[in-house]
Structure formats: C-alpha cells, structure tokens
Amino acid sequence: MKDNExxxxxxxxxxxxxxxxVLDGVDFEISRGEVVTxxxxxxxxxxxxxRCMNLLEKPDSGHVLFEGTDLTEQSSADIIxxxxxxxxxxxxxxxxxxxxxxxxxxxxxxxxGMLSKEEAEKKALALLERxxxxxxxxxxxxxxxGGQKQRLAIVxxxxxxxDVMLFDEPxxxxxxxxxxxxxxxxxxxxxxxxTIVVVTHEMGFAREVSDRVLFMYNGSILEEGxxxxxxxxxxxxRAKDFFRKVIAN
Amino acid sequence: MIRNxxxxxxxxxxxxxxxxxxxxxxxxxxVTFAAVLGIFIALAKMSKIRPLSRIAACYIEVIRGTPMLxxxxxxWLALPNLFPEIPDIICILIALVVNASAYVAExxxxxxxxxxxGQREAAMSLGMTEKKIMSRVIFPQxxxxxxxxxGNEVIVxxxxxxLASTFFIGELMTAYKKVQSTTFLALEPxxxxxxxxxxxxxxxxxxxxRLEQRMRANER
Numbered sequence: 001m002k003d004n005e006x007x008x009x010x011x012x013x014x015x016x017x018x019x020x021x022v023l024d025g026v027d028f029e030i031s032r033g034e035v036v037t038x039x040x041x042x043x044x045x046x047x048x049x050x051r052c053m054n055l056l057e058k059p060d061s062g063h064v065l066f067e068g069t070d071l072t073e074q075s076s077a078d079i080i081x082x083x084x085x086x087x088x089x090x091x092x093x094x095x096x097x098x099x100x101x102x103x104x105x106x107x108x109x110x111x112x113g114m115l116s117k118e119e120a121e122k123k124a125l126a127l128l129e130r131x132x133x134x135x136x137x138x139x140x141x142x143x144x145x146g147g148q149k150q151r152l153a154i155v156x157x158x159x160x161x162x163d164v165m166l167f168d169e170p171x172x173x174x175x176x177x178x179x180x181x182x183x184x185x186x187x188x189x190x191x192x193x194x195t196i197v198v199v200t201h202e203m204g205f206a207r208e209v210s211d212r213v214l215f216m217y218n219g220s221i222l223e224e225g226x227x228x229x230x231x232x233x234x235x236x237x238r239a240k241d242f243f244r245k246v247i248a249n
Numbered sequence: 250m251i252r253n254x255x256x257x258x259x260x261x262x263x264x265x266x267x268x269x270x271x272x273x274x275x276x277x278x279x280v281t282f283a284a285v286l287g288i289f290i291a292l293a294k295m296s297k298i299r300p301l302s303r304i305a306a307c308y309i310e311v312i313r314g315t316p317m318l319x320x321x322x323x324x325w326l327a328l329p330n331l332f333p334e335i336p337d338i339i340c341i342l343i344a345l346v347v348n349a350s351a352y353v354a355e356x357x358x359x360x361x362x363x364x365x366x367g368q369r370e371a372a373m374s375l376g377m378t379e380k381k382i383m384s385r386v387i388f389p390q391x392x393x394x395x396x397x398x399x400g401n402e403v404i405v406x407x408x409x410x411x412l413a414s415t416f417f418i419g420e421l422m423t424a425y426k427k428v429q430s431t432t433f434l435a436l437e438p439x440x441x442x443x444x445x446x447x448x449x450x451x452x453x454x455x456x457x458x459r460l461e462q463r464m465r466a467n468e469r
Contacts, residue, residue, distance in 0.1 A: 090374075
C-alpha cells in the first residue's frame with residue numbers, strides 16, 4: 001500500500017440534473033487517514049459530490065481517482081469491485097428490512113464471495129459487539145431505533161474493510177437524542193485511523209473531528225482548510241453568512 | 250324458485266362441482282404460469298436495453314388494450330393452424346395465460362418499483378452485482394407487494410374464465426349451460442353458479458387480505 005498517495009482524488013467534476021448544474025468543476029483530494037467534512041447549504045451539491053466518489057452518480061465530466069485508478073474509465077464490473085473498498089452510509093440508513101441485524105451485515109461479503117458464511121458471522125458478531133448491539137443480532141430493523149439502525153448501517157460497510165468511508169448526512173434523519181450515539185461511532189472510527197469523508201450539518205462535530213473542512217456553495221468548493229481556518233477566520237462572505245446562520249441555532 | 254334451486258342443486262350438484270373444479274384449476278394454473286412469464290416481461294420492460302423494453306411495453310399494451318373474449322377467439326382460431334392436433338382446452342389455457350401475464354407483469358413491475366430506491370443504492374455501495382441486488386435485496390421486499398396483488402389477479406381470473414364457456418370447456422358457466430339445456434330452467438342454475446362464484450371470490454379476497462396483513466406485520 002502506497003501511504004503517501006491520495007485515496008480519492010476528484011478532478012474537474014461536473015454533474016447536471018435536468019440542465020441544472022449541481023457540480024461545477026470540483027477538484028479535491030483526500031489523503032490516507034484524513035477526516036474531511038463537507039459543509040454547505042442544502043442543494044449546494046455536497047451529497048452529489050459524495051455520491052460521485054463511488055459512482056452511485058455518474059459524473060458528466062471529470063475524473064474520480066480511487067487509489068490512483070480512474071473509476072470513470074472502469075467497466076461496470078470493475079466499478080462494482082472498487083465499491084467494495086469504499087464504504088457508504090446514508091441519511092436514511094437504508095438497512096435491509098427483510099434481514100436480521102446479523103444478516104444485514106453478512107449479506108454483501110457472503111454474496112460477493114469475499115467471506116464464507118461462518119467467517120462473515122464471526123466478524124459480524126464482533127462488529128455488533130463493538131457498537132453494543134450484540135443482543136439485537138436476531139432482530140429485524142423494525143425493532144431497532146433510528147440510532148441503532150444507523151450504527152448497524154455503519155458496521156455493515158465496515159465488514160468489507162473499506163479504505164475510505166463516506167457519510168452522507170448520517171445524523172440528519174435521527175431524533176436529537178440519538179445523534180450522539182452515531183457520532184460516537186464515527187468519532188471512534190476516525191480515531192482508529194479510518195479515512196473519512198462526511199457531509200454533515202453537525203458543526204460542533206465537524207470542528208472536533210475534522211482534519212480539514214470544505215465549504216461548498218452552488219456546486220463549487222468556496223473555502224477549504226482546517227476547522228479553525230474555515231469556521232473562525234474565513235474571509236469568504238457566503239461561508240461567513242452560512243456559519244452565522246447555522247451556529248446561531 | 251327456491252325449491253327449484255334446491256332441487257337442481259341436489260340433482261346436478263356434481264355437474265356444478267366439476268365446473269367449480271375446472272374454474273379453480275384454470276384460474277390458478279393460468280395465474281401461476283402467468284406469474285413466471287410475467288417476471289420476464291416485467292424485467293424486460295424495466296430493462297435498459299431499449300428494444301427489449303419496447304417489445305415488453307408493446308406486448309402489455311396489446312394484451313391490456315384488447316378484450317379477453319377476442320383473445321380467446323384469436324388463440325382458439327390461430328393455434329390449430331400451427332398445431333392441428335391441439336385440444337381446445339390448451340388453446341383456451343394459453344389465451345388465459347397470455348392475458349394474465351400482461352396484468353401480472355405490471356403487478357410485478359409496480360411491486361419492484363415500490364421498493365425504496367435507497368435499498369438498491371445501499372446494495373450497490375456494498376459492491377453487490379446487479380443480479381444479487383435483484384435476487385437478495387429487491388425481490389424479497391417486492392414479493393410482499395406482489396403476492397397480495399396476485400391473489401387479486403386470481404379473483405379476476407376466476408370471473409374471466411366464465412368467458413371461456415363460449416368454447417364449452419367445462420368451467421362453471423359451461424356447467425350452467427349444461428344444466429340449463431337439460432332442465433329448461435335458466436334463472437335457477439344461474440343463481441347457483443352465481444353463488445358458487447361469490448363463495449370463491451369472497452373466500453379468496455379474505456385470504457388475500459389476511460396474507461397482506463401478515464406480510465405487513467412481519468416488517469417495517
């Protein structure tokens with residue numbers, strides 16, 4: 001593994017939906033072990049940017065380099081293989097309602113032929129233990145709270161041993177009292193050295209865990225730097241205005 | 250009249266029972282075959298391969314846009330041209346299957362599309378192949394929407410098979426015609442046939458409703 005290389009390097013990303021330009025030439029890169037937070041008002045393109053990184057969204061132009069490989073030039077079969085190295089957690093959890101907690105975690109590695117059923121179950125139990133849901137292993141997601149579902153969704157990605165984890169507003173759909181338990185899992189993951197990109201509105205969390213913060217507006221990155229540079233010393237008027245509004249409440 | 254009904258029911262009970270049996274198996278068999286065929290038509294219609302989805306859309310449009318009775322005549326007339334030995338009942342069965350397959354295909358497509366798109370995205374992000382996403386994530390959830398609707402399709406089919414009596418293939422309306430032509434009584438055997446249809450459809454819709462509740466109760 002080449003340590004000095006970028007895990008993800010996005011170059012000149014452009015994406016439109018029905019003629020509306022959502023990403024307007026975005027460039028940025030993430031190094032191994034880095035925790036990057038993407039902030040910005042709704043509709044600024046931050047989720048789309050994240051979804052382009054594992055090609056859930058196909059960019060109109062530009063490149064997405066994952067560990068040096070341009071994903072936009074890969075066959076769909078190869079993209080499927082690269083996605084196994086890029087974990088993703090969604091706003092609405094997207095846990096599989098027809099499977100138990102344990103089956104949710106073991107489905108992909110077993111179906112992808114990466115682990116035997118026994119190996120997968122052993123790993124899944126350890127992961128459930130780690131997020132304190134061992135006693136829920138045979139429960140269906142209906143019986144889990146939002147916070148529990150999101151924690152389950154996180155370890156469902158982790159069993160693939162991804163090189164990077166993408167979080168798309170992981171706490172936005174949660175009741176306030178459940179936000180902390182999910183942020184704690186992400187924080188622990190960051191502390192363990194995982195490379196993380198997170199789109200969030202949790203400013204306090206962004207300030208605390210991020211190595212770098214990006215501020216997006218209208219499909220472009222307007223500001224980029226350490227949390228203190230961006231939150232406290234930005235010269236960008238749009239960014240200042242945004243932080244004033246979100247930090248006020 | 251009620252006395253006549255009772256008399257006819259006891260005298261010709263076995264004729265009606267045979268009709269009932271034929272109606273039931275025709276409906277169940279045709280919907281079963283239609284379900285298998287319908288899966289492929291639904292997948293074809295949702296396919297990204299343009300000509301394939303066009304053909305499927307066309308098939309569904311033609312079948313749903315023409316009367317069942319016409320389709321029965323069509324297959325009854327056309328199939329013996331290709332296969333001179335083919336029995337009437339097979340022609341009728343094929344017509345029923347073709348007819349139901351178009352409706353079932355739409356039921357299946359709607360069932361699949363009702364599954365939250367986030368489920369597919371989650372499976373994609375886990376690097377699952379399209380085939381596995383369909384078979385292990387989407388379809389097991391879609392089936393909960395599809396099965397109750399298929400139950401309703403059986404009910405529709407039970408009533409539709411009455412049209413096949415035009416070809417005297419022995420279902421419930423054929424039974425009515427037989428009894429009517431031997432007894433010269435029409436209203437009474439018709440009432441009996443009606444009660445049997447009603448019994449069938451009411452029972453089935455109860456079962457379907459229970460199935461629906463059980464599927465909902467399990468999850469979500």
